[in-house]
Amino acid sequence: MPVIFGVFGRKEVPQAEFVEKLKNLKSQMKVLNDYLKDKHFLVGENLTIADVVVAGQLTVLFQTVFDAGYRRAIPSLTDWFERIMSLPSVIRRMGHVRMTEKPFKAFDKNAKPEPVKAAAGKKTPAAKKDDEVDEDDLFGDDDDDAEAAKKAAMAAKAGAKKKKKEVIAMSLVMLEVKPVDDQTNLDDLAQRIYKNIT
Numbered sequence: 001m002p003v004i005f006g007v008f009g010r011k012e013v014p015q016a017e018f019v020e021k022l023k024n025l026k027s028q029m030k031v032l033n034d035y036l037k038d039k040h041f042l043v044g045e046n047l048t049i050a051d052v053v054v055a056g057q058l059t060v061l062f063q064t065v066f067d068a069g070y071r072r073a074i075p076s077l078t079d080w081f082e083r084i085m086s087l088p089s090v091i092r093r094m095g096h097v098r099m100t101e102k103p104f105k106a107f108d109k110n111a112k113p114e115p116v117k118a119a120a121g122k123k124t125p126a127a128k129k130d131d132e133v134d135e136d137d138l139f140g141d142d143d144d145d146a147e148a149a150k151k152a153a154m155a156a157k158a159g160a161k162k163k164k165k166e167v168i169a170m171s172l173v174m175l176e177v178k179p180v181d182d183q184t185n186l187d188d189l190a191q192r193i194y195k196n197i198t
Helices: 002-008 015-035 049-064 068-073 075-085 088-094 125-131 142-161 186-196
Strands: none
Touching (some): 015 075, 049 088, 068 075
């Protein structure tokens, strides 16, 4: 648990202790990996509660500290984990579990966040904001209101030109008529139905 607490900052874990605990955890995962060689499940040939419990405990680790490079070192464990997480019943409960590509480090409250780099050809959020007109701006200047009024007037004119044909809603009602017994005259019954029901 110190590794998970350290990743999420729930408990401040010194970097050296974090590395040591992670190394210990990874050595335990190698033991589990060796056990799972040539096996599909932990116990027997079918999914058991052991698979569910262990996979549930390892989910956060696969999502945070077991990166792609480390997963190549534990192929049997990784295959087993992916097999469990791809079962429809597990997906219904947990959703699709995505494993991390880069390992998380111990949370450092003094670290400064790295600036977000814009991808090539994409604008930064600040640049996008300058280019766009904020439609939810409740206290914008009057120029925006005048422009909005013009657009509304143009839309109303276009709507007046395109009057759609009115559609009359109709329903189809089916009645199932069953005679009380075999003595009922169905021809007389049909005439009464057509005469009385409109």
